[in-house]
Amino acid sequence: MDEKTQVASLSVASNILLTVTKVAVGLLSGSVSILSEGIHSGIDLVAAFIALFAVKRSGKPADSCHAYGHGKIENVSGTIEAALIFVAALMIIIESIQKIQEIILGHGGHVSDLGLGLGMLIMGISAILNMIVSTRLMKVAKRTDSVALEADALHLRTDVYTSGGVFVGLLMIKITGWTIIDPIIALGVAFMIIRAAIDLTKKAFAPLVDVSLPDEERKIIAEVLQLYADEFVEFHKLRTRKAGPERHVDLHLVVAKYTPIVDVHELCDRIEEEISQKLSVTFVLIHAEPCSSRDVACPVEDGLASSCQRCRLHNSEIRNQKPGVNE
Secondary structure, three states, rough: OHHHHHHHHHHHHHHHHHHHHHHHHHHHHOOOOOOHHHHHHHHHHHHHHHHHHHHHHOOOOOOOOOOOOOOOHHHHEEEEEEEEHHHHHHHHHHHHHHHHHHHHHHOOOOHHHHHHHHHHHHHHHHHHHHHHHHHHHHHHHHOOOOOOHHHHHHHHHHHHHHHHHHHHHHHHHHOOOOOOOOHHHHHHHHHHHHHHHHHHHHHHHHHHOOEEEEEHHHHHHHEEEEEEOOHHHHHEEEEEEOOOOOOEEEEEEEEOOOOOOHHHHHHHHHHHHHHHHHOEEEEEEEEEEEOOOOOOOOOOOOOEEOHHHHHHHHHHHHHHHOOOOOO
16 A cells, blocks of 8 residues: 555545544534534545545546546546535525524523533644644655545545634633534634635645646746757747646647757657656656747748757768759
8 A cells, every 4th residue: 555545545434433522422412513524534534535636646647538548537526625615605694593593592502511621622633633644644655646635635634723713612602601602603713714725626626727837837847958058959838737646748849950850869868868857757848849940949041940059060061972962
């Protein structure tokens, strides 16, 4: 079992424990904020299973049906997880509003002393456990550039904040006796969840529509090309995209017209290797093409590229080998 699968399995196990415990204590105490946390952990459990499936599947090599690999499965996973977070938030908002109405009308809202004590204990344990697991998930996600694991880590990190908020709310109820604090805290939990879901959606969905790599990564690619600028005329049609942890780059490289194909191939290999070293899990495809009189960077005088010594040199070699050639 690889590291990504191990941490995804750890997330599943922790979420099973927390979901069962929170829901049980929430039903026992009558606290909507604890129950809302149980619902949130339940959604996190589903998301953890999705993340586990995604990291297993995305690691498979390319095949005849998926010639570009399975990387985007992680993006699909992250997008589904974000949708699940929105659903959880909506359920919490509806339940909280109903609870506030009941309290105002005097039809409910009591939270038992036993429920308060158990709730505070469970929220404290939940915050600590989720902090440990989410930190581990995020560390592996950053190292492996896994959007599925990062999404799962964000879920659990949100749980840390919301569990802390519920803990404070329960403590205030115990001190003041104001039970309306409970559903208000639950509403705050819901809005924090929505914010996390929006951020996650942006990150996970963008690669599905082939958004270009970030400016800083495109700058790295341009800097690598600049290192070899003396060996080619220009480059254009640079395109980039991402699929899960994989980056895909393709471009057109204009080389001196008479450069031997073996030299062009070797140059492309060096550029591809350099980019791959700077940006992990990057696949580079270079289309090489010869310069011509139409290229601004390679003006021609008397049939020879006056500004390109390589063109002049190789042109002369060809003329010496094959008299009568007027290219």
